[in-house]
Amino acid sequence: MLAVIRKQLKSHPALIPLLFFIGGGTTMSLMYLARLGLRNPDVCWDRKNNPEPWNKMSPTDQYKFFTVNMDYSKLKKEGPDF
Secondary structure: OHHHHHHHHHHOOOHHHHHHHHHHHHHHHHHHHHHHHHHOOOOOOOOOOOOOHHHHOOOOOOOOOOOOOOOHHHOOOOOOOO
16 A cells, blocks of 8 residues: 555655645544544543533633633633532
């Protein structure tokens, strides 16, 4: 497999940027999926120790990757404690 790719890259050097950007995009998408699986409070991997991780978050915790015009430090809790 690698020999075929090497042969193609030697005969068509214009493929190098294409493979570079495809590899970078694949890497970034896998890193984002790993972040969603490990950091998002909606995902529960451990059912014994913390079965509902979304209940332990305070209103000032930022769990979104990117927010526009949102200051989490000034938010107040809107519901009761369970």
